[in-house]
Each structure stands twice: as C-alpha cells, then as structure tokens.
Amino acid sequence: MNSPKTTVLSSRVLRHFYRDSVALMAIASATEKREGVIRVGAVMATPANRGILADSDMLPPDLNAESDDLVFVVRAESEDTAKEALDAAEAGLTAVETSGAIEEQRPGTVDEGVHAALAGDGESPANLAAISIAGTYAPIVAERAIRNGLHILCFSDNVAVEDEVRLKKLAVAGGVLFMGPDCGTAIIDGIPLGFANVVKQGKVGMVAASGTGAQEVSRLLDLAGVGVSQLIGVGGRDLSADVGGIMTGFALDLLERDEGTEAIVVVSKPPSTDVATALISRLEGIASHGKPVVACFLGMDDADPDSVTPGVVVRGTLEGGAIATAHLAGHELAVTDLDPIEPVPGRVLGLFTGGTLASEAKIILKRAGVDCEILDLGDDQYTAGRPHPMIDPEARADKIIEAGADSSVGIILLDVVLGHGASRDPATPVAEAVMAARSEAESVGRRLEFVASVCGTAADPQGIERQRTILRDAGVILAATNASAVRFVAAQQAGAHAS
C-alpha cells in the first residue's frame, strides 16, 4: 500500500451537541473505513481532549470550540475526501434528529415531555410515547404517559415482570397500547417504530411478541404482494404465564374492530400452556366472525383449521406463517429452495443478529436432526457495552473471522436484516469478513461455505438488491427466506453424512 506523502486535517464543530457515545463510536468507526480516510476523532472539545488530539497530531490549529461542543476531526488524503467524510459523519450524527418533518421537543423532565406532547401544535397532539431509558426507570415514565392517555412503545428492557403486568392492565383500562417492554418493532398507521422494514400498507393486522420474527413475516408478506394494516408489538413475555397475554388480547380486540384489517397473524414463541388455551379459543372466535387468523408460534406443529384448532391456522415457522397468511389474503408466496451443492465436511455454525431468526434456524435444524451451534449475537451476553449487531455489524464480523480459523466449522449460516433502525450497510462488513475467513480456511486446504438470507424489502433504505449483490460477490449463497437457507444447510449436512 502506498502511503501518500501529504495529508489534510479537517474538522467540524457541532455546537452544544450530545450524542450517546455508542452512536458516536459507531459513526467514527464507519467514517474511518471510508476510502482515503486515515484517522478520525470524535470527542467533546474539553481542554483535556484537545490535548489528546494535539498529542496524536489531530488538533486543527484554528479549532474554535468549547467543552460542550462536539468536534469531529478527519485526517484524509485529500481536501475533498475529508469534506465528504465530515459531511457523511454529520449526516449520520444529526439524522435521528432531523428525519421527517417532525419538530423535536427537548423537554427537561418527563412531565414537561408529556405536557408538550399533549399540547401539540393545537391540531394533532401526540398520542404515543416511545420510551427508551434504563429499564429500572421506564415504569415510572410509562405510567405517567399511560395516565395521560398516550400509547406506549417501550424499547427499554430489564423491566420487572410485575411492573409489566401492572402497566399493561393500566393501559387496557385506559384504552391504550403498551407495546413492550423490550419491544423493538412496530408499525402503527403506516409509521414504522424501532426496527421495521418498509412494507406496503394493506389488510393484514399483525400482533408480534418478537422483533425479527415480525420483520421476517411482514417482509415476506410484502414480497407476496400483501400489505400490513398494523403491526402491534407486545413484548417477548406477553404470552408467558406471568403476563397472561394481556396486551395480545387487547391488540386482537383493536384489530378485530379495525375496518382496515381483514386477516390477522400472531407471531410469538409458543405461549405457555395456560395462556394457549384461552388464546386459541379467542382466535377461533375472531375467525368465526369472519377475520381469518394465523397463529405463527415458533416450534409448534403445523395444524390446519379442520383438525385441532377449528378456524385457526397454526404454523411453527416464520416462513410457514407468512405463506399461510398470504394465502388467506388471496396471494401465494412461492419459496424456491436452492439446488444442493457438493457436501461440505464440518459442523454448522449460525451467527445471527436477529433473535427470532436464530430460533427459527434452531427449530428447523433440530427437526432435521442436524447438530449445530446457533448463536444469537443480539443476546445480552454478546452486546454488553456495544450496540446491537443489527446497528453495528462489526461484532459479528469478528465472529465470522474467528470461525475462519476454527477447523471444525464447515458451513456458516447468517442473517442480514435491513429496514429502519438497522445499519446503513450491513452487507459490507459481512462480505469483508466472509472473504477473510474463507481465505484463512483455504490457506490450510479447508472448504468453508456461507449461506444467508436478507430480511428486507425493495423499499428499505439500504437497497436490497445492492445488499444482496455485495453478499453474492463475496461468495455467500443466498436463499429467499431464512427457513429456506436453513433447509439448504440441513440438506448439505445430510449429504455430508451420507457420503
């Protein structure tokens, strides 16, 4: 590599600007990866930090900034490269605040925030509060908002189950939704909240206790030409015995009454036994009143209406749930499986960013009797101190490279999740890591294959075709659905053991 003789140092100061350091680090590391960028600094312009910048020859001589200003410094090979990098970084830093035409309120306290929201601009006051603070404090904030008649999207996790039950009862009594806790995905009146793919508006109402499960089903419906009326998240514990499906029941009430909803799909892990009986009979009731229902309960045996559950279609995979729902809405979703390749020796390793996609993979491989190790890299044990791998794909890239040196691994399963909230370019880090891992494996004469599916739609901001091309160019085998990718792997393993 030639290192250019001269470099330029450019900076940008964002006055009185705060950004969570996790977000800041993600943007800094993305900026540093740009072609022609040598080094990046992103710090509050305190005297000590200016000293640190000076020590590493990164302090702009004419820097005019105070301690409460964020300074972004780029050393690059040319003036233009530096300017482009700074533009991109600034766009990334300010994107959250300026997206859409909605003016941001900056309340100092929860009460101020609730009052500002309710006052609105006189025409359409806010009717939903998104809560994303430490779980210990979320219930206090949520309760105030619920008592003021706001729907809740509670992104926070680590909320005690007793609080969840209390708040959900309070919400139902007040006629508002409590989506969460730990709810990352919802689409209300066409507005995506949290992680959501850009799907068509349509007639299918969704109630989901899982984030990426809801994303996979909604994007497959979109692929089949079927739109979504509402996607109501209820939090992963809603159908547990403790919570008893309080919010699922309320969401079903709303969707049953909603004129824009003609069919309903519930996406969840299997409900606890006590909850399942009541829920299935509730779903049968809805179906008998003319809105067909699919219960997509991961890992459950498939069942059609005329057998165990009259009126309700039960599917045990996300793909199965999407196909059955599309069918009820008058569309067919045809999934073409991949042709088999020459069997790969070695075990199966799954490196997933989507928790429910990882669960679906485990279920299908277990049914096929394939030994495997499937990791959900979004799980707490992997995310401590860093962003979720759907936001920052670097954590998974490291795991992929590690697997390149693990001689027991033959085939690696991956998911790439697009949509709002997800990384702007999740495919590139995967592709780079795949190429590095493969060349490592091949250097010792080992074959290593990668199989993936992209959970996205044609309208997603990342550009699904571009993302797929990046993966394909790196030699990743791409399947249409997560389930199809897993079936392909299962078939390979069966072949590998037979040979």
Place this chain on the structure above:
Amino acid sequence: MLSVTIGAGPGTTPSGDDVIVGILAGLHVFGLLNEVSILARQIVPFLPRTTVASRHYLKAAMQGRFGQHVHDLVDTLAGDGDPDLTLQRASKWGATSGVDLLVGLVSVLAASMNTRSVESAA
C-alpha cells in the same frame, strides 16, 4: 494529574471524569470523608474544563450522591465479588462509562488494601 484527567476521553461524560466519580464513590464507601473533601477541593478549579452533564455528575459525586448504577456496581463488588459478573454489569453502562467507573472504584480498593497490609505487617 487532574488537569489531564478531567474532561478527557470519549463521551458526554468523558472517561476521565467517570474514573474520578468512581474514585469518589470508593472513598465514600470506605468512609474516607477527609480524603473526599481534599480531592473535591482539587477538582473544583477544573470543573469548567468539562461538559455541563459531566460537571453535574462530578458535583453530585463530591457531595456523596451517585447514580443507581454506581450503587449497583458497589453492591456487586461488595457482594460475592464475582469479577466476571461485576465486569459484565459495568460494561452495560454506556459505551465505556461503567468500566471507567469500575477502574476508579477498584483503584481505591487496591490502595486501601495496600495500606492495610502494610499496617498489619507493621
């Protein structure tokens, strides 16, 4: 030392400040209030050299007021002291803040143990 620590490092509460909050928390835990006030007097002149948010945390820490996460970290350390669990909890707070706090806390702990072993040897 304070001149290069206060306001240094990434984040809205720069790492250096988090370490100092950790040290103040450690001194409070051991009841070393005299040391707290000595350190606090030295910190005050440097307060304008950091961010508003961090200044607030430092001021509160000098008065013995700490966030719940600091209390949790102290409890974990004082409890069964499982180092993995402690580190895991610490790394959940912010990008680096939790670990920075832990560095401050542990440095007080280490200093205190050194002093005690010298005392008992004497």
